[in-house]
Every structure is written in structure tokens, then in C-alpha cells.
Amino acid sequence: xxxxxxxxxxxxxxxxxxxxxLSVLFHRPSGMTHIVAPPAPQILEALRLGPAEAGEILxxxxxxxxxxxxxxxxxxxxxxxxxxAAGLVSRL
Amino acid sequence: MTGAxxxxxxxxxxxxxxxxxxxxxxxxxxxxxxxxxxxxRLEGRxxxxxxxxxxxxxxxxxxxxxxxxxxxxxxxxxxxxxxxIPVVLLKGNAFHAAGLSASVxxxxxxxxxLVPRESLEAVEAALLGxxxxxxxxxxGYDDLYYRRWMHELPxxxxxxxxxxxxxxxxxxxxxxxxxxxxAALIADSVALxxxxxxxxxxxxxxxxxxxxxxxxxxxxxxxxxxxxxRLLRDFARDPGFWERLGERxxxxxxxxxxxxxxxxxxxxxxxxxxRRLAGRRRPSDRLFAARLLARNGWGQPVRPLxxxxxxxxxxxxxxxxxxxxxHLWVKAGR
Amino acid sequence: xxxxLSLQIGPVAFRIGSAWPKPLAALADLYAGYPEPDGICDFxxxxxxxxxxxxxxxxxxxxxxxxxxxxAAPMSLAHxxxxxxxxxxxxMALGQKRYLLLHAASxxxxxxxxxxxxxxxAGKSTLAAMLGERGWRLMGDEFALLDxxxxxxxxxxxxxxxxxxxxxxxERTVPADRFGPLLEGTPKGAxxxxxxxxxxxxxxxxxxxxALILFPRFGEAAEARAVGQAEVFxxxxxxxxxxxxxxxxGFDALTGLVAACPAAAIDYPDAATAIAxxxxxxxxxx
Numbered sequence: 001x002x003x004x005x006x007x008x009x010x011x012x013x014x015x016x017x018x019x020x021x022l023s024v025l026f027h028r029p030s031g032m033t034h035i036v037a038p039p040a041p042q043i044l045e046a047l048r049l050g051p052a053e054a055g056e057i058l059x060x061x062x063x064x065x066x067x068x069x070x071x072x073x074x075x076x077x078x079x080x081x082x083x084x085a086a087g088l089v090s091r092l
Numbered sequence: 093m094t095g096a097x098x099x100x101x102x103x104x105x106x107x108x109x110x111x112x113x114x115x116x117x118x119x120x121x122x123x124x125x126x127x128x129x130x131x132x133r134l135e136g137r138x139x140x141x142x143x144x145x146x147x148x149x150x151x152x153x154x155x156x157x158x159x160x161x162x163x164x165x166x167x168x169x170x171x172x173x174x175x176x177i178p179v180v181l182l183k184g185n186a187f188h189a190a191g192l193s194a195s196v197x198x199x200x201x202x203x204x205x206l207v208p209r210e211s212l213e214a215v216e217a218a219l220l221g222x223x224x225x226x227x228x229x230x231x232g233y234d235d236l237y238y239r240r241w242m243h244e245l246p247x248x249x250x251x252x253x254x255x256x257x258x259x260x261x262x263x264x265x266x267x268x269x270x271x272x273x274x275a276a277l278i279a280d281s282v283a284l285x286x287x288x289x290x291x292x293x294x295x296x297x298x299x300x301x302x303x304x305x306x307x308x309x310x311x312x313x314x315x316x317x318x319x320x321x322r323l324l325r326d327f328a329r330d331p332g333f334w335e336r337l338g339e340r341x342x343x344x345x346x347x348x349x350x351x352x353x354x355x356x357x358x359x360x361x362x363x364x365x366x367r368r369l370a371g372r373r374r375p376s377d378r379l380f381a382a383r384l385l386a387r388n389g390w391g392q393p394v395r396p397l398x399x400x401x402x403x404x405x406x407x408x409x410x411x412x413x414x415x416x417x418x419h420l421w422v423k424a425g426r
Numbered sequence: 427x428x429x430x431l432s433l434q435i436g437p438v439a440f441r442i443g444s445a446w447p448k449p450l451a452a453l454a455d456l457y458a459g460y461p462e463p464d465g466i467c468d469f470x471x472x473x474x475x476x477x478x479x480x481x482x483x484x485x486x487x488x489x490x491x492x493x494x495x496x497x498a499a500p501m502s503l504a505h506x507x508x509x510x511x512x513x514x515x516x517x518m519a520l521g522q523k524r525y526l527l528l529h530a531a532s533x534x535x536x537x538x539x540x541x542x543x544x545x546x547x548a549g550k551s552t553l554a555a556m557l558g559e560r561g562w563r564l565m566g567d568e569f570a571l572l573d574x575x576x577x578x579x580x581x582x583x584x585x586x587x588x589x590x591x592x593x594x595x596x597e598r599t600v601p602a603d604r605f606g607p608l609l610e611g612t613p614k615g616a617x618x619x620x621x622x623x624x625x626x627x628x629x630x631x632x633x634x635x636x637a638l639i640l641f642p643r644f645g646e647a648a649e650a651r652a653v654g655q656a657e658v659f660x661x662x663x664x665x666x667x668x669x670x671x672x673x674x675x676g677f678d679a680l681t682g683l684v685a686a687c688p689a690a691a692i693d694y695p696d697a698a699t700a701i702a703x704x705x706x707x708x709x710x711x712x
Binding site: 026 | 654655656659660663669670673674677678681684685
């Protein structure tokens with residue numbers, strides 16, 4: 001949804017372990033464990049710089065990673081929805 | 093002394109416990125959902141190693157349960173925030189959210205919230221849109237029963253977190269005799285930092301008393317009275333509290349329930365109570381206490397006739413006799 | 427309760443109460459040689475009549491205890507031993523918070539543990555029992571207990587629950603005095619319990635460091651393939667009844683386990699192949 005600003009919990013709230021290509025996250029505030037695939041961990045990393053809209057998140061990610069094509073924007077939107085449902089990000 | 097009586101003594105006076113039947117104490121505490129509270133009451137005391145290990149686990153488990161309860165409240169807040177209505181947490185979740193001493197070791201079940209009656213539909217819609225679902229497809233009679241006579245929506249369960257939420261518009265069923273003032277409950281509620289709300293201290297006590305006596309057959313009563321004990325020790329420090337409690341109890345037509353709750357808390361847990369509000373002791377108090385303590389050292393319920401009497405009473409309190417007969421008849425026909 | 431029995435299994439002590447003497451007599455026979463708990467028990471199990479008159483008339487055993495399953499169907503008195511076993515399982519599944527529980531069998535050799543996990547009925551209990559008769563120490567067939575502090579496995583050597591075909595297989599090589607009664611007509615078919623060997627019981631207090639995780643599947647053509655860590659992690663959380671309630675400690679223990687142990691899925695058509703495959707893979711782990 002255009003215009004919504006997302007925020008993630010501070011870094012110390014999430015413990016991340018990499019397991020062959022995927023990331024397993026322990027989210028302390030919820031006590032829940034999530035298994036996430038790229039670009040979800042990268043989205044969370046991008047949000048560590050501060051709250052942002054989807055477009056800004058994508059821009060931050062492009063600065064660090066090689067993201068191709070228009071699909072990238074859709075993928076980011078879809079992952080943001082999932083991360084929101086999981087409680088890992090929320091809207092301001 | 094075995095079972096529930098031992099449990100009550102241990103909670104009331106942990107220092108005076110000495111060597112006791114630990115198996116009976118632990119089994120009773122678990123049966124009464126009080127193992128967490130007991131574990132924190134006994135923390136730091138010299139205990140047999142094995143008991144300390146069991147209670148240490150219980151403490152850690154209680155803290156994890158607390159985390160999950162707070163999170164469930166937070167996700168509910170996120171789902172309902174766009175509606176701009178007051179959302180009041182009830183019972184254990186409220187204690188945890190507000191960091192009350194009643195929350196120490198307190199187990200939590202479903203999330204209970206109170207919202208204005210006119211917002212019920214919007215609340216249900218918002219929750220359904222945010223990942224909650226109905227428990228089962230609305231069964232004609234049950235659903236009608238719920239929506240017409242109960243004080244809450246049929247429970248919803250979150251599809252991924254697997255946790256239930258009960259949305260109330262009052263603290264007692266519409267069919268019960270006392271008619272608490274729902275608008276007043278919400279108007280006097282207190283906002284927490286997150287934006288979620290809890291009832292005012294006096295209303296929390298009134299609700300606990302109502303929940304204990306007007307809504308149930310006293311199952312879980314020892315825990316409810318322990319809540320009341322912990323809550324009163326905090327709240328009564330405030331001058332004028334007892335007077336306000338009396339006023340609110342009368343407003344919500346729960347004066348007798350509150351009096352009974354105070355007398356029983358005093359009887360079991362030696363809670364300091366206001367003599368006038370508690371009222372003089374009655375012969376029936378002993379029956380209530382006996383029902384509450386009806387559990388042996390194996391965790392088994394005992395005194396079946398007494399339990400049956402209170403079970404029938406709880407249904408009678410919840411609805412008028414004709415309705416009760418019809419309800420039990422329909423249920424029996426299943 | 428009229429009759430009672432206490433059992434120490436690994437680090438867990440149970441007290442089991444019963445309205446009837448028979449199930450406890452059968453339990454005492456099956457668990458002959460196990461140490462007796464010193465008094466304070468971790469869990470209480472109760473075998474009670476479903477309703478008051480079902481104590482004598484067509485006795486019906488309802489399983490109760492510290493932790494209960496609300497809609498559990500009661501069992502006949504003839505299956506009372508099974509009810510007691512299920513009662514203990516239930517306490518562990520719902521109430522065990524000291525160790526991370528994996529729904530897995532485990533065996534030990536040279537101080538290191540092999541974890542056998544997977545779906546019910548895939549054959550892990552039977553494979554563990556067979557390995558237990560061939561130089562491995564049986565640590566458990568139903569639950570593997572992962573210590574949250576040091577990442578080692580604790581032994582929990584309950585009587586092995588053998589079902590249907592597996593019963594005959596084990597009867598061929600194991601002396602009769604280690605078996606419980608044959609229980610027929612249970613929801614899972616025929617069940618017979620097998621007491622672990624005396625040396626497994628003697629060593630029940632000794633932990634072991636996990637070294638290999640296998641997902642065994644009986645009844646398929648022989649095959650072995652490596653399993654990726656993320657898949658192992660996910661399958662183990664699904665196989666754990668208490669992972670969710672252990673919070674950060676559970677996360678650390680399980681990620682530690684997955685990072686430290688290679689894992690493979692093995693399919694086998696018969697016991698001999700299974701054991702040969704296990705030995706070969708164990709050798710590779712070194």
C-alpha cells in the first residue's frame with residue numbers, strides 16, 4: 001500500500017542464525033521463531049536504518065545488494081505483508 | 093493437611109512451610125493453575141533440590157507465558173488501532189500489561205478484551221481481517237445463544253499463532269441478574285503506555301468478584317481469590333480506595349459478590365479487608381470455602397455433591413430458570 | 427488414590443496412581459530393575475474410572491494427571507498398562523519444560539548420540555530397539571531430551587512401544603522376560619512393550635553429545651540423502667511438543683543442535699540394510 005511507513009524492532013530484539021541459505025529468526029518480544037528466505041532478512045536489515053516506506057526500503061536494499069527488475073518491488077511488498085502478519089514489522 | 097489446603101497455606105505463609113508433602117503441593121498447584129504463583133512465592137527459600145528444580149522450571153515457563161500474553165495483546169492492539177475505539181484488557185492479560193503484582197507467576201489463557209457494544213461488529217471484522225478465524229462454523233443454536241444472551245462474541249482463534257481471543261461488551265452475561273454498567277467500566281478505564289487500557293482498580297476488583305461468583309461454578313476459584321488478594325494489597329494503599337470500591341460495587345449491582353470475595357480472600361489468604369465492605373461472616377461462607385478447597389493431594393477433585401450444587405448454581409445465576417431448562421434440554425439432546 | 431507406583435526414568439520421576447491394582451502390577455513387572463525415585467516426583471499420572479460406576483462395571487480407564495487432554499477417549503482395563511504409558515507420555519508432552527523434547531528415538535555409542543526422528547510409524551522405534559541389541563545403548567524410543575544448558579542428550583529409556591510387525595521381529599532375538607503383555611485391539615493395532623537391556627538401564631544417568639541426525643523410513647528401496655540444515659530445523663520444531671514454550675533457550679539449543687550435527691534421510695527395505703546404512707554413516711561422522 002503506497003505511503004505506509006514500516007518499522008521493525010531494534011536489532012537486539014531479534015536473534016538470527018543462518019542455515020544454508022535461509023535465516024532462522026528468534027523474535028524476543030513475541031517469543032516466536034520464524035524461518036525466512038531472502039529478501040525478508042534484507043528488508044529487516046534495511047529497516048534498521050529507521051522507519052521507511054516500501055520504496056525507500058527497496059532503495060536501501062539496492063545500495064547494498066544486486067536487485068534486478070520490477071519483480072523486486074513486488075517481492076518486497078509481498079514480503080512486507082508477510083513480515084507484518086508475523087509481527088516482525090508494523091505500520092506507523 | 094493435603095491438597096488445596098496445603099497450597100493455600102503455602103501461598104499465604106511461604107516461610108512457615110517447612111517440610112511438607114511436596115508431591116501433594118505441586119500436584120494441587122498445577123491443578124489450580126497456581127504453580128507459577130507458588131514458584132515465585134517460594135523463590136529464594138531453602139528447598140529440597142528436586143523441588144527447587146521443578147519450581148525453577150515453573151518460573152521460567154511463567155515468564156515465557158507472560159511474553160506470549162503481552163505479545164498477543166500487542167498484535168490485537170495493532171489490528172484494532174485503526175478503529176479508534178477503547179480496547180480494555182481484562183483479567184490476567186491486564187495484570188501482565190500493567191505489571192501488577194498479581195501478574196507474578198500468573199498463568200494466562202485466552203486474551204479477554206472489553207469493547208463498546210456498538211463496536212462489536214467492527215471489532216470482529218477487523219480481527220477476521222488480521223488473521224483470526226471463527227472457531228467452528230456458526231452452529232445455529234450455539235451461535236444464537238452466544239449473540240443474544242452472552243456478553244461476548246463467540247471466541248476467535250488466530251490462524252498462525254493458535255491463540256484465542258474473547259471479545260466482551262460486558263463482564264457478565266445479559267441474562268445474569270446483576271447488570272454491570274458497561275459504559276461506566278469503559279469510561280473509568282485507565283490507559284497504558286501502549287494505548288491499550290485496563291479497568292480502574294476498583295472495577296478490576298468488582299470484575300474479579302463477578303467472575304468468581306456470578307459467572308462460574310468456582311472452578312479456578314483459588315486462583316481468582318489469589319488474584320484478589322494480590323490486587324487488594326496493591327490497591328488498598330490508596331486512601332479512599334475502599335469507599336470507592338463500595339460505590340462501584342453498588343453501581344455494578346455486585347455489592348454482594350464483592351463482599352463475599354473479600355470475606356473469602358480474608359478467610360483463605362488473610363487478606364486485609366475493610367470490615368464494613370466485607371460484611372459479617374455468614375454460614376454459607378464455609379460452604380464456599382469447602383468447595384474451593386475440594387481437591388486432594390493427588391490433584392483430584394473431591395466432594396462431588398458439593399461441586400454439583402455449585403455447578404447448578406452457576407448456571408442458575410447465568411440465566412433464568414425456564415431458559416436454563418431449555419438450554420440444558422437442547423444440550424442433552426446432542 | 428487406592429494404588430500407586432513411582433518410577434524413575436532418566437532424569438524424570440513419575441508417580442502413578444490407579445483405582446485398580448492390575449495396571450500398576452503390569453507396570454511394575456515391565457519396569458523391573460529401574461531405580462526407585464527418592465520421593466519427590468516430577469509428574470503425577472492418574473488412572474481413574476470414567477464415571478463412578480465404571481470402576482467395577484465394564485471398567486473404563488480415563489487418563490488424568492497434572493496435564494490432561496480434554497477429549498481423550500477412555501480405555502478398557504485390559505489396556506490399563508497402555509493407559510499408564512500414555513499418561514506418562516502426556517505429562518512429558520505437555521509439562522516437560524526442563525529439556526527440549528524431540529519426538530525421536532536415540533541411541534549412544536562411545537559417548538555420542540544418534541538421533542532418529544520422523545513421522546510416527548516410519549520405523550524409528552523399531553530401528554532404535556534393534557540397534558540397542560547390537561552394540562548401541564538405547565537412550566529412548568519416544569522422546570529425546572536435549573539439555574538446554576549444555577546441548578547434550580539425556581537418556582529417557584522408557585519401555586519401547588513395539589507395534590504389529592515389529593513385535594515378531596524383536597521376539598525372535600530378545601528373551602521373553604523383557605517383554606510386557608501382548609495388547610491387541612488398540613487404536614494402533616497390536617502393541618507389546620520391550621524393556622531396554624540392563625546395561626542401558628544402568629547407564630540411564632549418562633548423557634551423550636549428539637553427533638548425527640537421521641530420518642529413517644522403513645519399507646522403501648534403499649537410499650540415503652543429506653538433508654539441509656533449514657529443513658532439519660523445521661522438521662525438528664514440528665517434532666517437538668515444547669519448543670514453542672521454551673523461548674530463546676529452545677531456539678539456542680535447537681540451532682546449536684542443527685549446526686553441530688550432519689543429517690541424512692535414509693530409506694530401507696529391511697532391518698539388515700538399515701543397520702548397515704546406519705553403521706556406514708556413523709563411521710563417516712568419525
